Amino acid sequence: MSQERTGVAMFKGNPLTLIGPEIKPGDQAPDFKLNKDLIQEVSLADYAGKVKLISVVPSLDTGVCDAQTRRFNEEAAKLGDNVVVLTVSVDLPFAQSRWCGAAGVDRVVTLSDYKTRNFGQAYGVLIKEFGLLMRSVFVVDQNGTVQYVQYLEEMTEHPNYEAAIEAAKKLA
Template identity: 80%
Template sequence: MSQERTGIATLKGNPITLVGPELKVGDTAPDFKLNKDLMTEASLSDYAGKVKLISVVPSIDTGVCDAQTRRFNEEAAKLGDNVVVLTISADLPFAQSRWCGAAGIDKVVLLSDYKSNSFGQAYGVQIKELQLDMRSIFVIDANDKIQYVEYLQEMTNHPNYEAALDAVHKLV
């Protein structure tokens, strides 16, 4: 049974339960299996040797998630080839692809945790009540060590973009 964490996160002030461990700076980033599309999977090792900024959103079709992904897409263009920006949600790959096309997103890689919630459970962001992933940010160095973590307390808040980007800049 996966660890459940309560009393640390809310959705519009209502408590939600996060499933999985609380990761910390210095931890080795857990591997994951996510979907690029219905048939193609991606894992942490696909981005070996790169700095990884992982932006986790509950659903790409909501205002804050949309703004968060657009902001990191804009910043990704300035970060160079040694950095990959991954946006992860439990949205179906079809919805992610449609949204990227409509929004003109071309620098961020969208990956779906819809099939097994393996990312959400490994990174401690799966919302038990909703089967979505909680808004959070992880910066992982080229050796797969976590260098920055932000677990948001309120799902509808924006992450600290500047702090996450500063963590990336320190690694490149």
């Protein structure tokens, strides 16, 4: 059974339970299998040698998630080719693709944890009550070491964009 963490996250002031460990800077980034589409899966190894800014959102179809993904898409162009920005949610790959097309998001790679919630459990962001992922940001260096982490305490709040972008820039 996976570890459950309480008292660390809320949705509109209501407590949530997160499944999985708390990842900290200095930890080796857990591997994952995420879907680019219904068939093609990717893992951490697919992005080896690059700095990975991993933006985790509950659903692209909400205002904060929409704004978060658009902001990281804008910043991705300035971060250079050595940095890949991954947005992870449990939205179906169809929905992610449709959303990106409608939003003009073309630099962020959207990946789905809909099949197994493997990423959510490995990174400690799976919300037990909703089956969604808790808003969070991870920056992982070229060697797979976590260098920056922000778990948001309130699901409806924005992450610290500047701190995450600065962490990625320092590694690029």
